[in-house]
Amino acid sequence: MHGLKLYLVTHHWSRGNRVFGSNLSKIPSRTEFTNIVCTSLDKKFCNFEYCHLKSVNRSYKYFSVKMRLLKIPVTKVKINLGLYQRFSGYRPFLYDVTIDACRFLKNETYNPVANYFYELIRDHSNMNHTCPFDHDLIVEKVTTEFMNHRPKNVLPFAKGDYLMEVNWIGYDINRALTKLYFTLS
Known part of the structure; x- marks a missing residue:
């Protein structure tokens, strides 16, 4: 499992039986945004x-999007x-x-997978109410630090390059496409 390493740390005897103790130690996992591309299809x-994507310094990056x-x-x-991992192209x-x-x-419990990804932007977005949407859609300053928690602690992913692709479909027509590229190391 990504993010965990098992160390054998002690051997001791207990009532004649050998007992092995272990200590789970977290390997630091780091998310780095590499690109974001937004395309209006209509x-x-x-x-x-x-x-x-804005890089304030070497360790502080964030992305922001405003769709009118x-x-x-x-x-x-x-x-x-869609979530894609890079293996000779994104798969x-x-x-x-x-x-x-x-x-x-x-009802956010309607789809746990969607909820996992929605939690990435919920507190950074004005998309926190039900339809209708009568305003621009904004996602502001989602940081890599915030993203580090999700793939490391909630649902571990393997190290590598990833693409999160979001198609925005209005009235059953694909209207916009957002692609967020990131690396887990």
Whole structure:
């Protein structure tokens, strides 16, 4: 399992039986954002005011995205989220899920996989209410430090390069695509 290493630390005798003790020690895992790309597939429906990765210093990076909705209110939204790992190109890894975002935001337990990824942005976003959306969608300053906790402590991933691809589907038409590239080391 990524993030854990087993060390054999002690041998001792107990009532004539040999007992092995062990100590689980965490290996530091680090997330590093490498790129973010946002593409509007329907410029009459939405566009991106900004979509950037900012490096404040060597250890503090974050990404921010602002999607302008041009036909509001939006009352029917689906999200397709795919996770890919790089092996001679990016290949599907664990998840490719499509959810009804309006239904999910009414009940976050509706889809545990979606909830795992939503928790990455929930506190950094204005997408914390159910439909309709009658405003721009904003995700601000999601840091690598915040991301370090998720793949290390909640659901461990192997070291490597990853792509999180999000298709924003409005009224059953794919309207925008967001790609977040990151490395776990």
